[in-house]
Amino acid sequence: KGLVACSWLWCVCADYDPKNLLPDGRPAHWAFTQGTLNWLAIRANFPNNAHPLIPVEGSLLDSLLDTALFYSDSSWGKLSFNFTFPPIANVTTPATSSTADSIKRESLAAMSYLNYTYCGWPCSSPKAKPGKFDAVLVAFYPSPPVVDWAGLGVVGNGFTWTIYPTSAGILEHEIGHNFGMGHGKTTKCRIGDIAYNTPDYEGFSRMAAGGTVYRSDPSSRFTENGHFDPSCKHWFGWIE
16 A cells, blocks of 8 residues: 655655556656646736736746746756746726635636636646646735735645735745645654744745745855755655
8 A cells, every 4th residue: 555645735645556647657746846837927907906017027027037946946957937928817806805716716717718728737637627837826916905915825736826016935935835835844843843834934944934046146046045845855856
């Protein structure tokens, strides 16, 4: 019998179980942690929006490229990101009453109409639906008090929300949730009994207030990048 590891929403048994392997023989969860992930970067626009439309250039593009560098470094080059920027997604629910779920649902519907289709999982995963994109990020202007967070990531699935303007620190962290990690999931948390949303951010991992990579500061790649816990990197297939 295979051992079960459930740090992802799809629980993956021991690698020798053929039901949990990709066609090339790799563990199924590596569909999200290795190779190139095709991201659909959506810019949502609310009705009666008082803000200008979110541009690709500037905060959004810079933060995504910094995040791509962070994950390339953390994976030792085994993971890369490719970003597609479709036209603005006009959602129908006003900003003052939108929720994360309504923004997701209406943004994906707008994109599907334009033939930008999300697989629901990494497109090479056995669970994937027909589509073009492995993961989705949607950016929008904040609408407090409905939205009182800077970013939100589905744990174990490739969907992330971020308010605009955003930052590399936000995206690196929220995408870490997509990879199945909670807050503070570092060696310290594995040794002690620390809750998922612990306030004890020890700074050793990007999931626990560790450093951020900026392309404009090459030294940040080596002095501030907390990356992730080695046990996580091993699970992702980034280190032996």
